[in-house]
Amino acid sequence: MLKIQKLGTALLLAAGILATTFANASEGATSYAYPIDNAYAATIIGTPNGYKAKLPEYTDIPAKEYALKEPGKTDSIPDVFWYEKKGLKYTLTAQKQKAPLVFAIAGTGATHLSSKMKLFQRAFYNAGFHVVSINSPTVSNFMLNASETAIPGNLEEDAEDLYKIMKLIMEQHPELEVSQYDLIGYSLGASHAAFVARLDEKEKAFNFNKVMMINPPLNLYHSVQKLDRMLEDNIPGGMDNFNTYFRNLVNNISEYHKDNPGISMLSSDFLYSAYKDRNPSDYNMQALIGVAFRLSSANLIFVTDVANNLGYVVPKGTKLTSTTSLTEYSKATRRLGFVDYVNEVYVPYFNRKTGKDKAALVNDTSLLSIKDYLTHTDKIALMHNENDPILQAGEIDQIKSLFPGRAMVYPTGGHCGNMEYKDNVDYMVNYFKTGSNNRATVASINNGSMK
Amino acid sequence: MINTIIQKLISRRLYFVVLAVVLLPACSAVQPVVPEDAPEAMHPVKELVKDDVEYAIDIYDPFEGMNRNIYIFNAQLDEYVLIPVVNTYTTYVPSLLRQGVHNFFSNIATVTDILNSGLQLKGDKTLNNSVRFVSNTTIGLLGVFDVATGMGFPQQKEDFGQTLGYWGAGEGPYLVLPFFGPSNLRDTTGLITDSLVNTYFLDEVGLNYDSGWEFFYYIMLGIDTRAAIPFHYYESGSPFEYETLRLLYTEGRKVLIAD
Structure with missing residues (x-):
């Protein structure tokens, strides 16, 4: 049985790779040079040194860690998690002058200090943005300090928690001059970003200018x-x-x-x-x-x-x-x-x-549950990979259909493996840097396949 | 001679290490206290964890209670003293100068790298480390510049803990040392031995307590060492960080001993 399943997976994978190859050939996107074709290897290894975007080192940007205490929350944290009683931790890298601000949300199990979050800090600070990195609602520091329930996974409730603390973070930095707000997230953090953006349409605390979702699952449960x-x-x-x-x-x-x-x-x-x-x-x-x-x-x-x-x-x-x-x-x-x-x-x-x-x-954990919002808003862009191994067969096409004209899907990269690759970093940064009525131009500068 | 060195070490630098080793047996692991009237968990540990299955995470740690206390002590030392000092250091001292300081200390440590490569009968490494030491000390101006790496003689660290492991010594109980962090009985023995050799070497070249430079030397060594370790306590996002670090340390040392 196991063998049959494995064979099935291998065949699906092979079919997927073939499909990808043909799709790319027809779209002329052959010059994407991320070096690891294998989806699993890409997921594990990430981007090898020679292929990474050239950015300042994390130690060379003015990244500062802060803690946010919600009144009453700390007392209820069990002693075994004593180290979380300092509050919700986050990183702010601030420009000296007025600038746009990017909020970044981490993926499953990752904190504001994960290497991918540091990548956002380095890339967007370098491009002239303030950057705020927030823990995934799935890590203990967030669950204990910022969650109503400490039962993460309900994207709508997680988004409410995230939205609340994003507002509190801004209150903690009244001196910060912000021209506009943007939002980015990878993996589960990308799903969270979508739900936060949707909530913001009602609450309007930030009026996000642009949002980018990198390698989200279509359906968290799947x-x-x-x-x-x-x-x-x-x-x-x-x-x-x-x-x-x-x-x-x-x-x-x-x-x-x-x-x-x-x-x-x-x-x-x-x-x-x-x-x-x-x-x-x-x-x-x-x-x-x-x-x-x-x-x-x-x-x-x-x-x-x-x-x-x-x-x-x-x-x-x-x-x-x-x-x-x-x-x-x-x-x-x-x-x-x-x-x-x-x-x-x-x-x-x-x-x-x-x-x-x-x-x-289970349906609530799917991007399809907010299909109407995703297909109609023009402020959210998708960055994904054809061979992302967290997706089930066919899910990548369903995801693409949610972002008409706003999906950049690379042929390789696995799950978030190509985030540090120079083309990907350029694409992310340019997406946020380019004016809101100029999106088509952003797409054309890159080699991935724009859907 | 050796006696005075040992006394000096015990009286100052390694006081806490010795204290820890002495006090350790007094403390064993603290087990969870389950209330007598508590209903059984939905998935009790005894159902999920089987006696006849081996678990990589099980590492001999008879002094776990004390180790966890020292772990917390180290985390707080890090937060309130070491990290602020390191941050000040990296903010105000240019990276070129910091690199020079780092190279200088690495070069002095090459003395024990040579000895331990030799004790493990590793001819290539002994030669590599010897050439490193000679060229970096001379052309590299007392080790401030690492010219040897460019000449094809990269750093190949070997400590006395690795030497003991090479000759078949077991790890012994896992230990968390104040200031130094994860270790075990074998590696703590190695650490003390390497320190004795280093102190002897420094005495020989005139860097001793009377010269007044020794204090400054160890402060800078401490800062440089901490600055080079990319680890921050309680930022792994895992409630099992103590267990995870214990596993990574133990496995990492096995890999280093096998090379």
Whole structure:
């Protein structure tokens, strides 16, 4: 059964690659030179050094970290998360003079300091914008300090939390001179950006000038199902044998390091060079993507469980302190998937709250649920990749159809792997820099395929 | 001679390390306290975590309670002292000068790199590190300029913890050291040994307590070392950061020992 599924995936993938090749040939977009064709490798490695956009280093821009405390929130944070009691953390990089401001929202499990958020800081500060980076609503710092429920994933409620703290952040910086507001997000942060923009149409606190969504899932639930399976289907012998997979991985890194003493293990090109030399199988790489996602979902499950005293993995009323060993809970929560969270925490909670059934709640996590808004607004642009592995077959076309004339879809890049590539950075920056009635010109400067 | 060095170390720099090693056995892991009348969790740990399955995250950590306390101490030391100092340093000292300072300290550490490469019978590395030390100390003006890397002799660090590992010494219990962070019994032994060698070397070249420069030397070494580590406590977004760092440290050291 497993083999058949894998074969199916491989065939779909092959079909996808063929389709992409032909699509590109017909559109003349052959000069996109992001160097990693494999979707999984691109997702893991990102952009190799020689291909990155030339930008100032993060340490060379005036990025400052701040904390925002909502009255009353801090007292309710359990002691085991004592380090989150300082408030919601975010980064502001400010220009000295009046400038447009870009809000950036992080993807699943990522904080305002993730490398992709630092990329936004560097690129947009360099282009003359103020930049504010905000944690994903799926990380503990946000869940505990800024969320009404600490049960993330409901895009509309997450957007309300985000919108509220974006307003509070601006109140914290009355000295900042802002000419207009823009919004960007990647992965789940892109979905959040869409819902925040939609909320802003009613609330009008920011009147966003432009919004960009980078590699959003079409339907959050479909994508987490796929990511859960990437791990569970690809560990030989099943999850009980994860340790063997892990030992193998470490041994491979170890061997490669031994054979190549000249490449620092900490350098970003270590993985790229290892990938080119060793050609790991797709199954191995899928499993690795699955691992990264599993770590995020385990974090989320533990935090929501403790913060809400759910009795999900941690028995109700359990006393955890700043020095309690959490090792057993880390092992336990990593055996559950994001789908378990959706079915056993998310759906029951929002079912009680709204009366909606599972199908309706799952539908709410889809961009299709705000189709009318997305297709009609002209302020939101999409940047995506044909081979994004978090999407199910056919979903990329559905996403494209939501952004008529506003979708830039690159042939390669996997899930967010090409964000640092110079063409992509140019495209993002130019999109926001160009005047609002000048969008068509922006599209034509690039080599991707404009849909 | 060795006695005075040890006394000096214990009395000043490594006081906390020794204190930690002495106090560690007093503390074991703090386990969650589950109320007696608590209903069973929907997915109890005992259902998800199996006894006959190996978990990479399980690392021998009998002093976990103390380690977690020191982890918190280090996080606060970082937040209130080290990071502000490092930020001031990177703001006011130009990067070229900082690089020079970094090269200078790396060059002095090359002494132990040479010794440890030799102790592991790694001829190529010993030669590489020796050429590095000689050329950087002379042409590179006491190590301020790293000319050796350009000449094809890159940095290849080897410490005494790696030497012990190379000869088959196990990790021993995981330890979190004040100031230094993640370690284990093997690597702490290595750290103390390398420090003794370094102190001896510095004494030989005239940089000792009486010269008045030693204090300045260690302050700058501390700042340079911290500035080079791209890690900030509690910014991983994970409630299991202690466990994750423990795993990464342990596996990372295995990789370094195997090379």
